[in-house]
Amino acid sequence: MKSNLASLVVGILFAIGLGISGMTRPEKVFGFLDVFGSWDASLIFVMIGAVIVHFIAFRFIVRRKSPLLSPQWHLPTKKEITFPLIVGAFLFGVGWALAGYCPGPALTSLASLQSRPLIFFVSMIFGMILFRLIDRRLNIKR
Amino acid sequence: MENYYSPLFGGFLIGAAVSLMLYLNGRVTGVSGIIYGATANPIKGDRAWRWYFISGMLAGGFILKMLWPDSFSSSLPTQDWTLVIAGVLVGFGTVLGSGCTSGHGVCGTSRLSPRSMTATLTFIFVGILAVFVFRKLGVFL
Numbered sequence: 196m197k198s199n200l201a202s203l204v205v206g207i208l209f210a211i212g213l214g215i216s217g218m219t220r221p222e223k224v225f226g227f228l229d230v231f232g233s234w235d236a237s238l239i240f241v242m243i244g245a246v247i248v249h250f251i252a253f254r255f256i257v258r259r260k261s262p263l264l265s266p267q268w269h270l271p272t273k274k275e276i277t278f279p280l281i282v283g284a285f286l287f288g289v290g291w292a293l294a295g296y297c298p299g300p301a302l303t304s305l306a307s308l309q310s311r312p313l314i315f316f317v318s319m320i321f322g323m324i325l326f327r328l329i330d331r332r333l334n335i336k337r
Numbered sequence: 338m339e340n341y342y343s344p345l346f347g348g349f350l351i352g353a354a355v356s357l358m359l360y361l362n363g364r365v366t367g368v369s370g371i372i373y374g375a376t377a378n379p380i381k382g383d384r385a386w387r388w389y390f391i392s393g394m395l396a397g398g399f400i401l402k403m404l405w406p407d408s409f410s411s412s413l414p415t416q417d418w419t420l421v422i423a424g425v426l427v428g429f430g431t432v433l434g435s436g437c438t439s440g441h442g443v444c445g446t447s448r449l450s451p452r453s454m455t456a457t458l459t460f461i462f463v464g465i466l467a468v469f470v471f472r473k474l475g476v477f478l
Contacts (some may be wrong), residue, residue: 206393216347246346262363283434288463289428306398322428
């Protein structure tokens with residue numbers, strides 16, 4: 196139960212961070228990706244800020260035997276750079292550029308009760324279900 | 338320079354949030370993966386924390402809406418069909434590619450994971466290229 200509440204609190208902080216940083220505004224995302232047009236580089240600072248904090252914190256946290264509220268770590272172990280990884284990132288990049296939303300900001304923006312984030316979000320779930328259906332037959336090695 | 342402060346501060350907050358998730362639950366905060374495991378691919382015994390996280394993000398969204406209503410402002414004339422195609426691409430692509438801006442871009446990059454750094458560079462460069470191409474084609478108009 197404690198760990199579930201921890202997830203809830205992390206979700207709140209994460210969403211507020213996205214909002215403050217400007218990630219929930221699709222026009223800011225376009226501005227960031229529009230390097231050959233009227234480039235607005237400000238969103239690069241979101242990643243710089245987040246990576247600085249987590250790069251340092253990560254090193255201290257993983258020295259522990261286990262996380263505070265779980266008996267073990269749940270970290271990805273895959274190392275291999277695979278074809279699906281590249282293709283997936285490619286498709287994601289195209290979709291991100293089209294709408295200006297990535298999954299976190301889209302989820303947060305549902306709270307705005309506007310139609311655009313909702314249309315995007317429902318379509319995103321549909322895309323995930325589509326993957327699941329294909330993966331069930333092909334068992335893709337990601 | 339002033340308009341760089343809020344992105345940087347927001348970034349610090351995001352970094353603190355994902356660090357808290359790692360410290361308390363030992364997990365990567367990858368939003369696409371969390372949503373996938375809560376909806377399209379639910380696994381028994383591994384769902385509750387995902388829904389708590391999703392609820393937290395929605396609660397955070399409502400807090401943003403109350404404190405800074407223009408957090409969600411958009412003057413873009415994006416068509417509905419564009420949003421549908423974009424959503425399907427993002428949903429399919431993030432699961433196929435094992436992550437999005439949070440899981441690969443923030444968490445994986447901070448761990449210096451080769452997979453995450455490759456994915457992050459790929460989606461950023463493809464995003465830049467895509468905006469350039471879509472502009473030429475007039476998709477945004």
